[in-house]
Amino acid sequence: MSSDLVRVRPGLARDASKLRSIRLEALADTPDAYGETYAECAAWDDEVWTRKAEEWNFYLAEINGRVVGMARGESHNTRSDIRFLFAMYVAPSARGTDVARRLVDAVSAWARVQGVNSLYLYVSNAVPRARAFYAKVGFVATGSSLSMHRDESLVCDEMCRDLEEFSFRVRAVEASQLYDLRRRVLRDGDPTVDVVNPGDGLVTTRHFGGFLGERPVVSASFYEVEAPFAPGERAYQLRYMATDFDVQGRGLGAQLLERALEELPRGDVGRVWANARTSAQAFYEANGWRVVPNSLFVSQETGIDHVVIQIPLV
Ligand SMILES: CC(C)(COP(=O)(O)OP(=O)(O)OC[C@H]1O[C@@H](n2cnc3c(N)ncnc32)[C@H](O)[C@@H]1OP(=O)(O)O)[C@@H](O)C(=O)NCCC(=O)NCCS
Structure with a gap:
């Protein structure tokens, strides 16, 4: 991988089809990590994905131009004063590299510029690898948790990362x-x-x-x-x-x-x-x-x- 060109960048409106395929890949690969389902998002037509690509603050990770990961950084719909990391995904072929950290760092940089000192996320109890990864890059559990709307057995812990270094x-x-x-x-x-x-x-x-x-x-x-x-x-x-x-x-x-x-x-x-x-x-x-x-x-x-x-x- 060392000679490969790895790039993490903000996604743009013209990336709608790339966004669609990596998001659907994530929902198919790890359904229990996310609030949305594959069936819901697979039903969206091109117009909806174009709108999502315009509205979402998302990031794509690419290796030699091929998309291998994504993340979103957004204000929470009911907690507008804090910033959240959502929709984090790295394809199996790129796991265990620094791609995931670079995605989180890209979102952290954006959040810092929004004037906040911490970045929050929810991680489901069904994805221990994700939780271990988040702990490794400096997220700590806040003690809050909530259940996923569509499946009460999926409990999501809130974690938060200090953004001083950004x-x-x-x-x-x-x-x-x-x-x-x-x-x-x-x-x-x-x-x-x-x-x-x-x-x-x-x-x-x-x-x-x-x-x-x-x-x-x-x-x-x-x-x-x-x-x-x-x-x-x-x-x-x-x-x-x-x-x-x-x-x-x-x-x-x-x-x-x-x-x-x-x-x-x-x-x-x-x-x-x-x-x-x-x-x-x-x-x-x-x-x-x-x-x-x-x-x-x-x-x-x-x-x-x-x-x-x-x-x-x-
Ligand atoms: C979560 C994700 C982005 C992390 O990226 P990654 O490249 O896999 O992360 P890393 O390999 O750097 O770190 C994972 C850590 O978990 C450890 N790990 C692996 N499997 C594990 C398991 N079953 N339980 C606990 N820890 C585990 C790894 O050993 C590694 O730690 P180490 O580097 O100290 O050895 C990626 O795994 C992914 O996309 N998973 C599917 C989607 C997902 O779960 N998204 C999270 C939504 S909140």
Whole structure:
């Protein structure tokens, strides 16, 4: 398995059919672990699965692009102030690896960004392996339990995991740690697009990652490139600014930029500039960047509208 590409990522609306097949596999494999039944969910048509894929905050684990596991992170329907891990499943072929832990860590990262300090779950007494796994990754029983609606003999214990280690941290990283984010968030997840930049390994280039635990959730890379509007002056170009889908809009991108702008080596470099998607213009302006007048253009690489923005490096 060591040379296999293992990836855990937030699921998107376009993953509806993958969600359907892994969820039905889980319900068929371990029916006593879940409140829903295979029969109930197998009756849902494509439209329902498309809606679920849009509404659910779910995560997929993939090995070489094949889905081998899933989990959901949601607010409980009657306890909206706490976050729950639901629908955890890893295919038999991927059990005993770190896939299950990575799924739980992905949900833990999301929960932490929602402002809570603990992640809760219910585990059925019919799945001792699941309970042992949860204990191994730091969940402890809270003492509460409830019976499954459809079968009173299935008792589910509540467990909870402390999320302290999932506080947001920014650090300098190698470019390769950011390639997955670049591809998924900025290039539609297209596996054929090259996300390696020729300048990635230059000594003047700096890459920063924002992490929740060990999960990279924000990326930004700075290349020493003159600004088109200020030829002859040394400057950094910011590229590949991306925040993962499930944690966008929570201030993480702004925190990463603030730290990166503090840490970039100055020398006689006086500014940072970027080609910013117009959809992100308000984000940059709120963080002190200014749009270069009359700089609107369409990117040849992505076909998306951009403006040129800049900020002094003081
Ligand atoms: C629960 C699940 C996600 C855990 O993933 P996993 O990859 O199997 O987990 P791990 O192998 O890392 O850990 C399981 C632990 O349970 C132990 N274990 C295995 N069978 C066991 C059993 N019958 N009783 C108690 N412990 C058991 C394993 O030895 C291992 O501990 P160790 O690493 O200290 O040896 C996965 O088993 C699964 O999808 N099961 C079916 C669905 C399910 O039960 N979901 C839970 C819904 S709440």
